[in-house]
Structure formats: C-alpha cells, structure tokens
Amino acid sequence: MARVLQSPGKYVQGKNVLAEMADYLQDFGEKVLVIADPVVDELFSEELESGLKGKEVVMEEFNGECSKVEIDRLKDIAEDEEVEMVIGVGGGKTLDTAKAVAHYTNLPVVIVPTIAATDAPCSALSVIYTEKGVFEEYLFLPKNPDVVIIDTQIVADAPVRFLVSGMGDALATYFEAAACDLTKAPTIAGGSQTMTAVSLARLSYDTLLKYGKSAKAAAEAGVVTEALEKVVEANTLLSGLGFESGGLAAAHAIHNGLTVLEETHSNTHGEKVAFATIVQMVLEDRDPVEIERAIAFCKTVGLPTTLADLGVTEVSEDKILEVAKASTAEGETIHNMPFEVDAEMVKDAILAANNL
Incomplete structure (x- = not known):
C-alpha cells in the first residue's frame, strides 16, 4: 500500500489575519456564500467586512447541526445564488457543513475557524449527525479545504472551554x-x-x-x-x-x-x-x-x-x-x-x- 499524506492548499494562522483574508481569496471568484455561526456576524462583522472587501457576499446562518437536512438546505442556496466559493466561519460543525456544501456544489471552500476546538478545519472530512445530534456517518471528501485561515486573537477572545476542547481532540x-x-x-x-x-x-x-x-x-x-x-x-x-x-x-x-x-x-x-x-x-x-x-x-x-x-x-x-x-x-x-x-x-x- 502506498504511503499518502494530504493537507489543505494553504494554512494561515496569526493575530488579526481575518481582516486580511481577501489576500488569500484572489483565485476563487467574486460571489461567495458565507455560512456562519449565529454569533459570528455580531462579534466579527467588522473583520469579515474588511476581509471580504470587494466580494459579493451571500450570508447564511448555520442552523446548529451538521445534518443531511442542513447540508441540502445550504446547497440549494448556493446553487440558486450561483456563488463561486463557499466560506465557513465558526465552529467545527459549521465548518464541516461548509465543506460538505462545497463538495456537493463542486466549489472551492475556505475554512475560517473562530475557535480551536477540534482538528476538523484542515481535513477532507465532514462528520454527519442526525438533527438530534447523534453521530450518523463520516463523509469522506475528495480534497482538503483550499484555504484555512485562523485568527488567534479571535481564538483568544473565545470562551476558554473551546481551546481546551481542542486539546482534548488533539490528545x-x-x-x-x-x-x-x-x-x-x-x-x-x-x-x-x-x-x-x-x-x-x-x-x-x-x-x-x-x-x-x-x-x-x-x-x-x-x-x-x-x-x-x-x-x-x-x-x-x-x-x-x-x-x-x-x-x-x-x-x-x-x-x-x-x-x-x-x-x-x-x-x-x-x-x-x-x-x-x-x-x-x-x-x-x-x-x-x-x-x-x-x-x-x-x-x-x-x-x-x-x-x-x-x-x-x-x-x-x-x-x-x-x-x-x-x-x-x-x-x-x-x-x-x-x-x-x-x-x-x-x-x-x-x-x-x-x-x-
């Protein structure tokens, strides 16, 4: 059996990098679907606005569970709006959902974790749950995210429990x-x-x-x-x-x-x-x-x-x-x-x- 290593196309980490994200999106189109946790727009609207300056943005709130129903809902929005790129902003289930939506619409995906709570952001994998939160299956994707951008100031400002949770996953x-x-x-x-x-x-x-x-x-x-x-x-x-x-x-x-x-x-x-x-x-x-x-x-x-x-x-x-x-x-x-x-x-x- 061949030995294989895979990774995202680009990984960007640092303080205040969210406001600079446009620098890393130049090759992926002008109209984007942003799938975001409910608190993202409230907490990071200025950084997102700066980071997506010049892009036509369709903002859609994530409903909370990476389920087949939610993936299908967002897939329909991406197709109806004819977006060129999917951006997931938030926690692990939001990011897994964005990856799945990008996969089913054959679009590039940019992953923007607002917490360091899991090792999901870089992977070519979405974990699918039922609408009640019970594990259902792994969705194995043909490629890793095109770009992963993680702003460490946002991670530092998030509830500490999430950083600790990420340590548990990494353990x-x-x-x-x-x-x-x-x-x-x-x-x-x-x-x-x-x-x-x-x-x-x-x-x-x-x-x-x-x-x-x-x-x-x-x-x-x-x-x-x-x-x-x-x-x-x-x-x-x-x-x-x-x-x-x-x-x-x-x-x-x-x-x-x-x-x-x-x-x-x-x-x-x-x-x-x-x-x-x-x-x-x-x-x-x-x-x-x-x-x-x-x-x-x-x-x-x-x-x-x-x-x-x-x-x-x-x-x-x-x-x-x-x-x-x-x-x-x-x-x-x-x-x-x-x-x-x-x-x-x-x-x-x-x-x-x-x-x-």
Missing part, C-alpha cells in the same frame, strides 16, 4: 496514529502512514503537554502568546494532518459510542474524545505511567477524566454496554486497533478508565 491523535501505524490501516488520505504524519501526531501531543497549561492561561487573559500560537497550531494543523494521514482508531469510535447517551450531548466533541483517549490507553494496556500522565494533563487543563465529568452520573453495565456496542459497530475505526476488539472489552475499558 487522541498520536495514540490513534500509533495504533494505525502498527496495523498499517488505510487512512482517510487513502494510503498507509507516512513517517511525517506519525511525527506530526507525536509533535501535537508533545506540544500539548509542554504548552497546554500556559496556552490556557493566555486564553483566560484574552491575549495571544507564543504558547497560545503553538497550541492552536497543535489543535488545528498538527492534529488535523496527524489524524487524517495517520489514522483513527479506538478513541474516536468510543466518542461516537458516547453520543448514544443523551447525558453527554452538552459536552463538546473534544471533551468526549479526551475521556475516550484514556479508554483507548486502558484498552491497549499502555504503561500505567503513560496513562497517569494523560490523566494528569486532562486534569491540569480541565478535560473530563470520568463519566461523571461527562454528565453520566448513573453508571450501569447495561448502559455502558450500549456505548460499547455503538463503538464497535461494523465500519467503526476501532477495528484499526492492532488486536481484535469487541463490545465487552470496550465496556470493561470504559469502566476501568472511569475508576482510574
């Missing part, structure tokens, strides 16, 4: 890529792991451990520091390339399983992934020192380490078995692990991780 990247490197499981990029992808995944993890606490402190102060820049890059670019070309394994499958519990719906993607990463480490019997290091990191920055932290206060084996069954469904990435995994094993690992 899984190395452990999943390492598992896939053993099995040579095909990745989203369409081949086996390059050394580059696994190394980027490891760099993401090392960056979190070294700079995570300092980056959180900077975000709490609403300022951009080198530590914040490093963690935003780890959350977004390093983790994005690492998961896409390194592979997904148990942690994200267990995240998907956790979505069957209504109690977890108020948690972010990264918060669920953080706990699921600990579960994967237990499942694969990693060195207890390494597991404790991951748990300590989560506690330091405020990521969940127990089911109660995720809102699951009534824990029963039957309930957790339902999570485990969803985690091990046919086609789930947990089957990329270097050993056979069944629902009973996952149930036991979840309960053990919870007790740890």
